[in-house]
Amino acid sequence: MHQPQDNRWHCQHEGCGRSFTRHEHLQRHVLNHADGDYTCDRCRAHFKRPDLLERHIARHRRKDAEGGQLMTRKRLWKDVDGSIVAKRPSLAKAGEPDLPLSPPGSNSETRTSVADQETHDLGLDLTDELFWQSSMPPVYDSALDNQLFDDIFLPDTASSFNMPYTTQSNYNWLFDLSTPPAPIPLQYSQPMVPTATMVAPQADALPSPSTTSGSKNGHEVNLSTINSVTPRLEKDQGTRSSDDQGAERRSTQRRDLPTLRDTTSLAQALVEKPLGLLSPQVQLPRLDELSRERILGLLECLSPIMPDGSSMCFDDPLLSLASMQSYLDLYFTRFNTSYPLIHLATFEPNEAEPILLVAVLLLGATHADKSAHQLAVCIHDVLRPQIFSNPGFNAKPELWVLQTILLTECLGKSRAGQIQHDMSHLFHGMLINLIRRSDCQIARADTQESTREDLDKRWRTWAELEQRKRLAQICFVMDVQHAVLFSQSLCMSAFELRSPLPCHQAVWEASSPAEWRVACAQQKKQPPLLLAVLKAYLTTPDATYRAALDSLSRRIVLHALMSISWDMTRRDQTSLRVIDGDISVRSWRDRMSKSYNAWKEDMDFFVQHETNKTSDQAALRVSTGLCNPDRGTQEPNPASSLQSALPQQGYEDFIVAYGSLYHAAQICLLAEVLDLQIYAGARHILGRPVTRADYTRSQKVVKRWANECSDSAASAAWHSAMILREASQRSEGIVAHSYHHPWVLFLATLTIWSFFHARPLPPGLSAADDDEVIWNPKEHMHALLEHMNTTPLDKLAVKWPQSGRNCTVSLTAVVVDWLSKVRWGVIHDGMAVLKGLISSRLINEGGESI
Structure with a gap:
């Protein structure tokens, strides 16, 4: 060791080449090349220097005082056999890998702290263990689910304190395909199939529906016949092992009736009721x-x-x-x-x-x-x-x-x-x-057992933290809705929500500390981190890698996907490259569309699984005598609340409300909704009046979209038809619990109207057909939706309904009638736009009411 003329101290270890400005730093660095043996007794992290171990233990004490868990950046560990390994050994269950860490901050590659220098001295890559190994079994360590991200992945000071923007390194991490994210199991015994063919075929990204469904009509939607329109899903089903198929056959066979203890356990199983309370008898x-x-x-x-x-x-x-x-x-x-x-x-x-x-x-x-x-x-x-x-x-x-x-x-x-x-x-x-x-966006509520405080205090402390976490996540949901659906500015980023997803509904609605403790025990695993699940949807083609989430978590994940899409669209509009490598403008849009489809497939299967589960539980109660319908007796606790927990109307509201949001997200990916509104005649947008120049520009944009980008326009129109088709099957049309659903109906109507009115009529259809009076608006609307549902996607842009441009009049009139029952000023402004698209003389006022 010597100090040359450049006033830097150089390490003489072979192959190292590091240099330092201070001699004591070099002395400390040299210990990294020695055979030090310092191990943390709590987590088995291994160090080559005693000062690093002392600092690590101090962090343990600090985290204990804060009531949290330590997330170390160590990359060397000592396993139970005393061997030094590069993978953290599990202290609870073997074979369960760690969750991936957070996306790197904007300066994660250029950090020059002493601690990072020491890590690089060992020739270790800080991103080596960002992802699970694909060879691991599809389970994860629940003890690590809630750990916050390591400080080496925090963003730079400016973005942390006052500029929470997303950086290129965030997207490089999110879209990195070099290594798949950790397998997050579905934990369901049924095969991965959706309940309906409501996942859209995307132009140039997915095959047309005529080639993927089982009939000539590629858009046929049948809730009783399960088909898939995505090749990925077909591949998943086609490559299933014989062992898996055998396990499914065994799981569907009738089993012996369980004992009363088994039945009680089944009755206590966690159930869900989206958009409702688990028990109507709740106080x-x-x-x-x-x-x-x-x-x-x-x-x-x-x-x-x-x-x-x-x-x-x-x-x-x-x-x-x-x-x-x-x-x-x-x-x-x-x-x-x-x-x-x-x-x-x-x-x-x-x-x-x-x-x-x-x-x-x-x-x-x-x-x-x-x-x-x-x-x-x-x-x-x-x-x-x-x-x-x-x-x-x-x-x-x-x-x-x-x-x-x-x-x-x-x-x-x-x-x-x-x-x-x-x-x-x-x-x-x-x-x-x-x-x-x-700090609500990084709050985490720990449900792990602790003896340091009484149960009631732990319950109330948990409730406070869970409410903080949900506050940030619900605010994010509303921020995304108004950015994507209303074309407002997006103020929150999905990368800010470095917290786990919400707890299960049964844990949230537990009415006492004792019930809360039981529900926590039944939940078994802590909710996964939002960013880990988000990455799985964007990078993992296999459904077995995605988490088994509850209904609220699925909604948050969908909004996180929508926020990524909005942000990347705006970056494209400012001519900034979003991510490095092979992710082009077209490919990221295809990726987002496929991610939306994956979300929809998982949601459909989730709904099918939950309804089947609750139906099986109801049948089991009758067969075992817990509930006697002939005598009308009340079933004893703990199964007394199960009947009320079963979805009385199924999951219809949830499917319609958030199925429509999925379709709306696809529409916003395929079209500019602001231009659609202006082209349809909106007089005010985003709080300011629309000028003649605005209309001229939007008219050109929409006509170019409908004629030159016919594949995208047809896909957007198909998604709109699916929204309105689902709504038309409801007596009131609108889901009252959902604040976004009325506006989604408005956007879907504008999309279909623009799709037909921005294109010239085909030669075989005369404009005179547009003057025919419509005597039954509802029947006429259903005919249009059936036409769009049964026409193959590649033919939708060239095959017109017989009524020509007049085909959208009834649809618009019916939607106006639906929206008239909504007490929301913004919707009434939208109704004024839709009314301007209707020629009142074409609607029969004296015949059947709308």
Whole structure:
């Protein structure tokens, strides 16, 4: 060791070549080449220097104090045999690999800290273990699911604190195909098949439906006959091993009736009820007169003005205790079931902050009658200043402040008029900044057993953290919806949500600490990390690599995919390369489309599996005498709540609401929805008027899309037809629980109208056919949807309905009738656009009603 003229100390170890400016750094570095033997007794991490072991143990102590788990960046370990290995040994179950780490930060390749130098001194690649080995069995270590990401993968200081943008290295990690992500098992015994052929055939990316379905009509959708339209799924089914097929045959054979103990265990199995409560008999929070007085006191300070200009009368029956209780019940049965934000079991109205309580009641009142809805909007208009003037509002507010702001924004965006919608957008960025400052996007709720505190305290601590995590994730969901569907700016990135997905519904709705502990034990594994699942959908063609998620987690994953698509579209529009390597503009769009299809297939199978499971449980209760339908007796606990947990109407609302969102995501990938709105005659977009130049530009864009990009246009029209076909099979057309569904119907109608009206009529169809009066709009609409469903995709752009451009009139009229029942100002603006597309003389007003 010597110091040459360049004033740097060089390592003399053969093949190393490292140099340092200080001699003590070189001395410490030389120990890396020695045969040091220092091992952590807790996690078996192996070090060659004692100072590194001491620092590692100190991190353990710090994490213990914070109630977390340590995620070390070590790449050497000592296994149970005393051998030094490059893979972390499992301390619980053998053969279970670690989860992949987070995507690297923007400067992860150029970090020059001493710790990173020491790692590179050993010739180790920091990304060596970012992914699971494909040879591992399809299981993962649940003990590591909730571990936060290593600090070497945190973004740079600027993006961490005030510029949470996505970087090229994020996308390089997300789309890296060199090594597949960890296998995240489906954990289902049935084969991986969807319940319907609702996964779209994509132009140039997937074969046409005529070549993939079992009939000539490639778009045939049959819920009773299961077919796949994606070659990947057919390959999965065709390459199944004989052992797997045999196992399936054995699983479908009738088994001996279980004992009472077995039946009780089956009855206690975790079930789900998307967009609803597991048990209708759940005890909802109760308001008392004291809580009402606190609410009235706050309303007196707010001094809301009624629509007629008068002051609010506090003796109004709409403000009675019974009315307020009904609003509270509606919140927890209508809104909180769709967007589970507030933990019902620990919510105490008597202890809640009055502003939060008012925000909850207002959102519930929007689901009551029209007069209560109108009252809620009037109070909403004066509530936001009161939030900002509250002492609890600061740069790092408490959970209740964030919940109040989010609920206020939800009402303004999706349950009020255009003015409230625009105002909510103005304050949307502020809410996201507060969420970042409060670390909600990285919150994690640990359900692991601990003896350091009593059960009730652990339950309430867990509920607080779970609500923080869900707050960020639900805010992200709404941010993505308004960015993708309404063409607003995307404010949150999926890469910010470095937290696990939400817990199971049974764990969330446990009504007591004891029930919570039982549900946690039945959940078995902690929810996986969102980014790990997101990467699996984008890079893994095999369904066995994707996680078995619950309904809420699946919705969040779909929105994460939509956010990636939106961000990459905008990057393309600014002529920036998104990712390195072979991922071109066309290929990433194909990848996104296939990822959407994979999500839809998994969701269809999930719904089929859950409904089959609950049906089997119901039949088993009858066969074993737990429930006697002839005598009408109540089944004993713990199976008493199972009947209420079974989906009474199946999963119809969930399928329609989020199946439509899947199709809408595909539409937004294939077309520019803003141009479709302007071409259809929208007079205001994003809060500003549409000019003649705007219309001229959008007209050119849409006509070029419909004529020159006919494959994309046909695919978008097909997805739109699927949305409207599903809605037409419902009596009311719209899913009341879903805030996005009415707007999706509007976009689907515009897409179909633009598809037919932006193209010239074929030679064999005269314009005179457009003047025929429509006597039965519903029948005419179903004929159009059937035409689009049965026509092969490659023929859809050239095969017209007999009614020509007149084919969309009935469809538009029926959708207008559906939307007229929605109390949302933005939807009524959309209705005005649709009404402009209808020639009223062509609709028979005196015949059958729409």
